[in-house]
Amino acid sequence: MDIVIEIATTIVAQLQKPTLAFLIGGMMLAALGSKLEVPEPVYKFIVLLLLLKVGLSAGISVREANLVELAVPAALAAAAGIAIILLGRVTLARWRGVSEMDGMATAGLFGAVSASTLAAGMAMLDSEGIPYEGFIGALYPFMDIAALVTAIVLARLSAERKAARTLQGAAGGAATMTVGGGGGPGFDQGFGGDMIKGILVDTVRSPAISALLLGLAIGIFGRPESVYESFYDPLFRGLLSVLMLIMGIEAWQRLSELRKVAHAYVLYGIAAPFAHGLIGFGAGLIAHTLTGFSAGGVVLLSVMAASSSDISGPPTLRAALPEANPSAYVGTSTGLGTPVAILSIPLWIALAGAVIGF
Template identity: 75%
Template sequence: MEIIVDIVSGLIAQMQKPTLAFLIGGMALAAFGSKLEIPEPVYKFIVFLLLMKVGLGAGISIREANFIDLAIPAVGAALVGIAIVLLGSGTLARLRGVSSMDGMATAGLFGAVSASTLAAGMAMLDEEGIAYEGFIGALYPFMDIAALVTAILLARLSAERKAAAETTAQPGGAVAVGKPGSDNGEMIRGILSETFRSAAISALLLGLALGILARPDSVYENFYDVLFRGLLSILMLIMGMEAWSRLSELRQVAHAYIAYGLLAPLAHGALGFGAGLIVHQLTGFSGGGVVLLAVMAASSSDISGPPTLRGALPEANPSAYVGTSTGLGTPVAILSIPLWIALANMTIGV
């Protein structure tokens, strides 16, 4: 009982801090029908700066990082991303009323990473004075790309198997065979190319490369790091308004998406937390790192994922996967951050 009280009191305390307060404030504005709008170019610029900040910080830290200390968490992050998609393919994608394509697209989006949720987790740990590895941002693309590639590949293979199975007898006894299978290797290369060229991954990888190969420390400290918290608060406000507006889209799809949007972030975060504990035992991964791995797993992509899925799976319904992710998944993921902090404190101490 005392543990539950501690978690609830911690959650209430976190809601009073800027990160969650601005998210909830944005949802409240949208709920009351406010006409406030943040121009799309401003939103994109904020996202770019936040990704560059995360990438630069990770790159600067990688210069001094031990290869094994980085490689093992990276492998763990990729495996978690794949596991989340496989879990979604065996649950949501198989439910009645949910098309396989829509279910896999949703699973892919939930397996990928939200940079804003990761930034929110970092901000909360900073406010609590909890240390974490500086290279943690470098784990983002490993989980993100692994999840998106797995989801798109499985969705495409499922669609081709379904097409091949839909054979019908033609007049005269001829049989029409469905669409023949395509070159899976070429498809995977195309998916990887599209993912790496997406705006979010490009900005993150640019920051990583500059942080590793150049010496941008002064620019990072005097510009990106200084603006980080203010820009994040605006992004949380935007996401809060968008989250509320997306809730209405779920009326058009199966109620299964609502249950998935509410429960999946917690299940996925638990997977990430478990993987973090394993990495902690193997490499001495910090408690803050374990929390952020759980945060990444609990999050669902709001930047790189949607355009990648729209391009690779045009048959999938954006109202299903984007509405579920932004309308439910993202708020639940952000609101669950205090839970992972509390669990880390109870298990390994932070």
């Protein structure tokens, strides 16, 4: 009972913090019909600065990190991303009224990582004085790329099998499906290694991953401490508050898109961040047991798992799965997944405090 009270108290206290206050404020403005808008170039510039900040911070820390202490959480982050996709495959993608392509695209977006949600989690831990590994930002690409590649490969494989069955039925059972051979109409278009390579290239070239990897590389191989401490770090919280305001407004606006798709997406958008966060929390506990991964690190791994990609994921999925309905996966992610994930951050802080202790 004491643990429940402690968790509830922590959640209430965190809801009053600037990060969540700006998110809720943005949703309230949109609900009241406010015409407040932030120009798209401003939004992109803020996201770029936040990603560079996270990448630089991670790169500076990676220079001094123990490779084993970094490798274990990285492997577990990738495993968590894949587990989220597999969970989505047996739940949402098989839900009556949900096409498997739309379900896998939605699962892919939820398995990938939201830079804004990760930044919000870092800001909350910083405000509470809770320490975490500086290299935590370097775990972002591992979970993000693993989830996107898994979702796209499984979706494309399922589509090819369906097409092959249709072709086989039309031909009276004469057609067969052979990977790389040519039974299904898509197998002769490079399904397999070439497709996976293309997905990896597109994901790495996406704005979010590119900016993050650039910051990471500069942090590792350069000496950016002076510009980091004088520019990026002081601006971090202020820029994040504006980003939360933008995301609150957009989240409310995106809710209308969910009317176009099955109610299953509403349930998934609400429940998935909590289920996925628990997967991340479990992965963090394993890393804590094996390498002494900090409680703050466990919180941020949970936050990454609970989040859904708002930058790198949508364009990657649009390119790789053009058949999927963006109203389904983007609406579910931005309209419900992102605000629920951000609002769930206090839960992971309270849970880590109760289970591990700060």
